[in-house]
Amino acid sequence: MSEPTAARDDDSAVISTRGLTKRYRGGQLAVDALDLTVPRGSVFGFLGPNGSGKTTTIRMLLGLIEPTGGTAHVLGAPMPGSVRQVLPRIGALIEGPALYGFLSGRDNLLRYDAADPTADPGTRGARVGRALERVGLSAAAGRKARTYSLGMKQRLGLAAALLQPRELLVLDEPTNGLDPQGMREIRSLVRELSGDGITVFLSSHLLDEIEQVCTHAAVMHRGRLVTQGTVAELSAGARGRLTVTTPDPGDAARVLKEHGVTDLVTDGEEVTGDPPPGDPAALNAALVRSGVRVRAFGLRRVSLEDAFVSLTGEGFDVAG
Numbered sequence: 211m212s213e214p215t216a217a218r219d220d221d222s223a224v225i226s227t228r229g230l231t232k233r234y235r236g237g238q239l240a241v242d243a244l245d246l247t248v249p250r251g252s253v254f255g256f257l258g259p260n261g262s263g264k265t266t267t268i269r270m271l272l273g274l275i276e277p278t279g280g281t282a283h284v285l286g287a288p289m290p291g292s293v294r295q296v297l298p299r300i301g302a303l304i305e306g307p308a309l310y311g312f313l314s315g316r317d318n319l320l321r322y323d324a325a326d327p328t329a330d331p332g333t334r335g336a337r338v339g340r341a342l343e344r345v346g347l348s349a350a351a352g353r354k355a356r357t358y359s360l361g362m363k364q365r366l367g368l369a370a371a372l373l374q375p376r377e378l379l380v381l382d383e384p385t386n387g388l389d390p391q392g393m394r395e396i397r398s399l400v401r402e403l404s405g406d407g408i409t410v411f412l413s414s415h416l417l418d419e420i421e422q423v424c425t426h427a428a429v430m431h432r433g434r435l436v437t438q439g440t441v442a443e444l445s446a447g448a449r450g451r452l453t454v455t456t457p458d459p460g461d462a463a464r465v466l467k468e469h470g471v472t473d474l475v476t477d478g479e480e481v482t483g484d485p486p487p488g489d490p491a492a493l494n495a496a497l498v499r500s501g502v503r504v505r506a507f508g509l510r511r512v513s514l515e516d517a518f519v520s521l522t523g524e525g526f527d528v529a530g
């Protein structure tokens with residue numbers, strides 16, 4: 211007896227991969243034994259520098275390319291085997307939307323909708339109107355798409371992805387190339403969609419973007435998964451850097467070293483270092499006991515960037 215192919219229903223994970231691997235024909239190992247778990251309802255940031263394997267992973271998840279090893283389940287069904295059942299439940303925006311510049315925003319969406327054989331022509335106008343409304347393009351709907359800003363084009367692409375109700379939205383670098391205003395618009399749209407109950411999986415090479423919009427993240431580095439979890443957990447994984455401001459930097463550095471602070475750097479009246487585990491208040495007390503005049507004492511907030519650097523031992527390439 212064989213299992214029905216699309217029957218695996220995992221309520222908590224919208225995407226789940228085990229050992230997912232892609233080696234391109236030229237021999238390039240783009241994704242190396244990836245175990246990814248995307249919880250339902252999350253805004254999941256898929257983070258990594260350029261070339262770390264994000265797009266390749268997304269293409270495998272959507273059944274656009276075949277893995278060379280491992281398995282992927284999306285919405286409970288194996289991919290690429292269940293692509294026909296699964297893809298209609300996913301809205302995807304990859305490499306910018308294909309738009310006709312000479313058509314209006316509304317006419318572009320009407321075309322998209324007409325290309326969907328399951329879409330009822332009788333309700334097409336209403337559906338397109340709702341999608342335009344949702345991405346904030348109702349007022350500009352009659353303008354030719356070529357007059358749209360990049361951010362508006364991206365929102366129109368999102369509207370196309372949202373013509374039908376979706377359980378999962380997959381966005382590959384959705385703010386790439388946008389100006390700050392365009393980025394803000396896309397980010398707030400992502401938050402709204404998440405509020406509507408859609409799981410959002412978005413790739414990005416921008417750490418602050420992930421911190422601003424995502425509940426969860428996975429970090430890729432050279433085709434391998436470095437870590438995954440909630441954004442709060444990932445940031446907490448790296449301890450913050452201790453900073454002491456004092457007119458007695460030499461004494462402060464000595465006392466901190468005696469109390470287990472490592473990698474001490476003195477710059478004028480500021481002494482920084484990596485604190486040992488435990489309550490940093492004990493370090494402050496030790497400084498004061500030793501007669502060090504402490505003017506400021508703090509742990510710098512740890513960012514996802516710090517976490518990335520401490521996990522990979524490398525800086526994050528934020529070029530582009």
Ligand SMILES: Nc1ncnc2c1ncn2[C@@H]1O[C@H](COP(=O)(O)OP(=O)(O)OP(=O)(O)O)[C@@H](O)[C@H]1O
Nearest residue numbers: 234236238240258259260261262263264265266267
């Ligand atoms: N069709 C292909 N044939 C051969 N190698 C490829 C192909 N597509 C991607 N690669 C290589 O696989 C690796 C991962 O690329 P991928 O595009 O998945 O990374 P990425 O994290 O999405 O980066 P970017 O943000 O630059 O798109 C890179 O070294 C890339 O050169």
